[in-house]
Amino acid sequence: MGQDAQAARCIIAAAVAWCTAGPKNRKRLERHSVLISEERDTIRTTSEATLKFRDGTGRLRVDPAAALYANEGQVFLRSEPLTADLLVRNSASGTLIILIEKVQSVARIWCHLLEEGYFEKWDKESPELRLTAYGLPPTEAIVVDYAPFVSAIVERVAERDRELVAPQADKFLRAPPILVPLVSHVAALSAEENLKFPVQLKRLADHFRELLHDGDSATRIEAITRNHLETWAEAQGKRYAFLDGGVARVLGLPGGEPTAMRVGIYCVRAGDFSLESRESWNLVPFVIGDIVDRENSPPVPEGCTTDMRRLAEAARYTLESLTGLGYVDRQPEVRALFMHGPLINQFTMYDEGEPNFLPYLDLRFLSEWNITERAVVEAVPGIPLAPGGGKMWRQFMAVYGFVARRLYEHSVPIVGVVERSAGRWLAEAVLDAAIEGRLIKDSYKRKVLDLLRKYNISDDFLFGCVLNDGEYLTPSTIAKNNPRRARERWHDVVGQYPHPKATVLKTAGTSFPFRIELNAAAAVDYRKVVGLIYHTARLLPRYAFPVGLDIVDRYAKVPDWLSKGVSARLGAAVLERAVDQGDPRLVAQLRQFLAHTPRDFFYRPR
Numbered sequence: 001m002g003q004d005a006q007a008a009r010c011i012i013a014a015a016v017a018w019c020t021a022g023p024k025n026r027k028r029l030e031r032h033s034v035l036i037s038e039e040r041d042t043i044r045t046t047s048e049a050t051l052k053f054r055d056g057t058g059r060l061r062v063d064p065a066a067a068l069y070a071n072e073g074q075v076f077l078r079s080e081p082l083t084a085d086l087l088v089r090n091s092a093s094g095t096l097i098i099l100i101e102k103v104q105s106v107a108r109i110w111c112h113l114l115e116e117g118y119f120e121k122w123d124k125e126s127p128e129l130r131l132t133a134y135g136l137p138p139t140e141a142i143v144v145d146y147a148p149f150v151s152a153i154v155e156r157v158a159e160r161d162r163e164l165v166a167p168q169a170d171k172f173l174r175a176p177p178i179l180v181p182l183v184s185h186v187a188a189l190s191a192e193e194n195l196k197f198p199v200q201l202k203r204l205a206d207h208f209r210e211l212l213h214d215g216d217s218a219t220r221i222e223a224i225t226r227n228h229l230e231t232w233a234e235a236q237g238k239r240y241a242f243l244d245g246g247v248a249r250v251l252g253l254p255g256g257e258p259t260a261m262r263v264g265i266y267c268v269r270a271g272d273f274s275l276e277s278r279e280s281w282n283l284v285p286f287v288i289g290d291i292v293d294r295e296n297s298p299p300v301p302e303g304c305t306t307d308m309r310r311l312a313e314a315a316r317y318t319l320e321s322l323t324g325l326g327y328v329d330r331q332p333e334v335r336a337l338f339m340h341g342p343l344i345n346q347f348t349m350y351d352e353g354e355p356n357f358l359p360y361l362d363l364r365f366l367s368e369w370n371i372t373e374r375a376v377v378e379a380v381p382g383i384p385l386a387p388g389g390g391k392m393w394r395q396f397m398a399v400y401g402f403v404a405r406r407l408y409e410h411s412v413p414i415v416g417v418v419e420r421s422a423g424r425w426l427a428e429a430v431l432d433a434a435i436e437g438r439l440i441k442d443s444y445k446r447k448v449l450d451l452l453r454k455y456n457i458s459d460d461f462l463f464g465c466v467l468n469d470g471e472y473l474t475p476s477t478i479a480k481n482n483p484r485r486a487r488e489r490w491h492d493v494v495g496q497y498p499h500p501k502a503t504v505l506k507t508a509g510t511s512f513p514f515r516i517e518l519n520a521a522a523a524v525d526y527r528k529v530v531g532l533i534y535h536t537a538r539l540l541p542r543y544a545f546p547v548g549l550d551i552v553d554r555y556a557k558v559p560d561w562l563s564k565g566v567s568a569r570l571g572a573a574v575l576e577r578a579v580d581q582g583d584p585r586l587v588a589q590l591r592q593f594l595a596h597t598p599r600d601f602f603y604r605p606r
Contacts, residue, residue, distance in 0.1 A: 011150050012036050012043070012098040014141035016113070021092045028076070029083045036098055037075040037141045043100070045069045046107040050203040051077070052210075053111040054164055055085040062210040064203070064444075068100075068107060082111065095119065095137055097157060099150075099165075103199045104192070108206065110164055112157045122156070166209065168509055169202045169465035175510030178464070189455065197455050204451060205465035208430060212466070212473065216437035219430050222527070224470040224534045231535040234528070235270040239333050242266045242548035244340035245320045246556040247312060261286045261316060263323040264556030266548060267334065281555065284323050288315045290362070293394070297359035298352045298387055307356045314350035314358055314396040321403045322369055328412045336413040336522065336529065340549045343416030343517035344404055344500050348486040350396045360394035376402045382492025397486075401493050408498035413522035415529060416500070417549055418515040421459040424452055426504050426515065429476035459504055460512045467506040467513055470534060475501040475518060475526050505530055507537040508544035 019025060019035045028035060037043050051066035066079040077098070093116040101108045119137040123129070129152060135142045144150060158165040172178060186194035212221045245263045265282040272278040288311065300306065320339065328337050350358055366372075376393045377383060380401040383391040392398060407414055431445040452462070463473075479499045486494040501523040506513035522529050536546040543550065 008103075008145065009099075009101050009147070009150060010043075010143055010145040011153050012096075012100065012141060012143050013136055013138045014096045014098065015138050016094045016096055017092040018138075018140045019096065020086055026087075029087050032080045032083045033069075033076040033078050034083055034086060035074055035141075036077050036096075037143055038073060039141075039143050040070045040073050040075055042143050042145075043068060043070075043075040044102070045075075045105070046102060047105040048203075049107040049109055050206055051079045051082060051109045051111065052164060052166075052206050053082055053085070054161060055081070056089050060163055060210060060213070061085070062207045064207050066109060068109075077109070097153065099154060099157075101199055101202070103196045106196050106199050106203070108199050108203045112161060112164060166202075166206065166465075168468045169205055171509050172464045173198060173201075177511055181512075182461075185456065185461070193455060200451060200455055201457060201461060201465055204448065204457065205462060207448075208427070208462065209466050211430060211434045211439055214434075214437065214439055216439060217430075217433045218436060218474065219433035219476050220474050221467065221471050222474060223468075224472070224531050226470060226535070226538065228535055228538070231531060232270060235532065237269065237271055238335045239267055239269050239331070240532075240548065241327060241331070241334045241337045242268075242340070242546070242552040243320065243324050243327070243337060244549065244552045244556045245316055245323075247316060261288060261312075261319060262556055263320055264552050265323070265327050266552040266555055267331070268548065282327065283556070286315070286319055288312060291315065291319075291365045292359040293362040294359045296363075298392075300357045301354075304354070304357055306358060310350060310356045311358055314347075314400070317345040317347060318361075318396060318400050318403060321400075321407050324414065325403065325406055325410065326369065328410060328414065334412060336415060336532075338533070338546065338549060339414065339416045340419075340553055341416055342418055342480075342515075343407065343414060343519060344480055344498055345400075346480050347397070347400050347404075347497065348481055348483075348490075348494050350400070351487055351490055352392070352395055353487055358396055360392070361396065361399055363394065366394065366399070371399065371402065379405055380493055380496055382496070384489035384493075397490050397493055401497055404497055408500060408519045410519060411521055413525070413529060414519045415522050415533070416517035417533065417546060418517070419545060420512060421504065421515040423480070424449075424457070424459055424462075425478035425480060426459045426473060426476065426502060427452060427457075427462055429478055429502075430473070433476065459515060463504045463506065463513050467504070469506060469509045472505040472513075472516075472530055472534075473503045475503045475516075475523055478502045478517075501526070503530065505534060507534055508541065511544040514545070 014036050020029060025035060046068045049066040049068060051063040052060065054060050061081050063079045063081050066077065066082075069076055069078060091113075095114045095116075095118070097112045097114055099110050119131055123131045123136075129149070131137075134144055134149065144153075154165060154167075158167050173182060186197050189197060209221070211217055212219065214220075243263065243265050245261060247261050262283055262285045265284075267280045267282075269278050292311070292315075294306075320341070324337055324339055328334055350356065352358055352360075373391075373393050376398055377391060380398055383393050383395075383398045386392045428449070431440065431448060434440045435442060435445060451457070477499050478501075481494050481497040483491040483495040498519075500517040500519065502515055502517045503526070504513045504515050516530060516533060518526055518529065533546050536548055537544050539547040540550060
């Protein structure tokens with residue numbers, strides 16, 4: 001761990017008497033500093049450090065304002081809570097074990113006090129480690145950076161205090177399923193920041209875990225006891241439904257991309273061994289071109305076209321929610337519906353304006369789903385007026401607001417399970433709860449959020465390091481749709497979108513946790529809901545995702561071979577519709593495509 005080292009990990013073992021006894025050391029403690037080494041050339045100073053230790057009362061403490069600094073050839077650890085604890089203990093025996101993980105000027109540190117005689121006992125149990133060769137127990141302070149020995153000491157301390165060492169963070173970040181996303185993530189950062197990323201992430205995880213264990217915070221860590229027998233006994237004979245959507249595109253068509261979509265629902269009666277009564281399958285197909293009404297929508301300026309990607313997204317979010325609502329309305333015996341994806345989506349810019357130019361939903365399609373103008377206007381006040389008069393109640397923004405409210409207020413528990421959480425809503429919810437409990441100040445929240453943004457740390461990476469297997473957060477309200485991000489005329493509508501309760505659950509130590517969004521009915525009995533999700537995920541230990549959602553995902557997905565197989569028929573239908581609509585650009589693109597590659601599109605043998 002020399003002066004030029006960019007990243008290092010070492011253990012300092014310091015005799016408590018050497019670093020705390022005597023008037024000079026006591027004076028240093030009163031100034032919030034403790035001597036930890038005389039190897040100034042080995043231990044570099046830091047400007048940012050987080051220190052974690054367990055105080056004399058047994059409480060785990062985290063000091064995010066700690067620092068390492070050198071003075072007159074000696075190295076000191078500055079920490080007000082640690083030095084205050086050492087002064088109160090007033091002990092001159094034992095060894096202070098200090099782990100330092102450091103990259104450049106950033107460090108993560110934890111301290112653990114070993115009682116007198118511990119190393120002698122350990123040496124008898126494991127003579128092959130040759131503790132005395134490393135100068136243990138120390139009479140002053142020694143620095144060890146030999147990786148196998150550092151790991152041995154860390155494991156030994158973890159056996160005594162797992163919460164202090166927090167091995168779940170290292171286990172998570174080194175897991176094979178996490179390595180590829182981790183490398184991809186740090187590759188998007190600057191060279192300096194990607195070196196600091198793991199240490200900064202673990203520093204933040206340490207403090208978040210401390211906040212979540214504090215009884216004054218409304219958001220806390222809760223744990224599930226794995227008990228399949230009890231869980232399945234509780235679920236025996238009850239029906240649970242799982243929903244997911246799949247999208248098919250006409251491969252290779254430039255310009256317009258009329259999209260086919262299907263929403264699959266898999267329903268199962270737990271504990272039923274009869275295939276006839278155990279499972280039911282529903283598949284609802286849609287052609288997005290058939291559910292929109294371009295003719296009666298606000299006119300698109302000449303030279304502009306509808307953003308087909310945005311149209312496909314808006315349709316998917318609306319159709320999945322609408323299909324789920326229709327299913328639970330028709331199946332009153334279903335105890336809960338689990339959706340693969342968010343319960344409430346971010347839906348602030350799927351409007352008729354530039355650059356999206358999304359059309360209205362078709363009146364006939366809406367009537368088939370019993371959606372009327374009166375129902376939408378009553379449920380979602382403030383819908384803006386169309387250019388020619390009348391409210392834009394058939395626009396996606398208004399219809400999605402209507403569907404989202406019905407989904408959230410439904411009497412059946414409806415749950416969204418998000419496999420990879422890209423946002424930071426739960427991190428912000430934890431910080432807000434800590435402010436409300438007077439554990440931190442607004443200035444500290446801003447500092448943490450700046451770090452999260454700087455390193456692009458989302459909830460999945462953060463809580464992957466914070467949580468252990470089977471742990472989750474007390475559900476918090478998250479506001480996913482900020483009206484300020486919508487066009488001004490849609491502010492009132494977006495402001496009425498529901499704010500779901502959400503938590504994050506970690507089902508395996510080597511997998512990403514996933515976000516769970518709950519409607520009002522599911523939030524009432526969230527422990528049972530989360531427990532059921534956890535136990536169904538444990539049925540797929542490697543994937544660690546609810547098995548029912550995995551089944552319906554495979555059921556609803558439109559595979560590439562099928563998309564290619566239907567391209568001919570869909571392509572012909574697209575060309576016919578393009579001619580009917582009189583869009584010369586689209587017709588020209590299609591004709592050029594068909595002229596250049598007819599065998600690939602229509603006639604190539606399979």
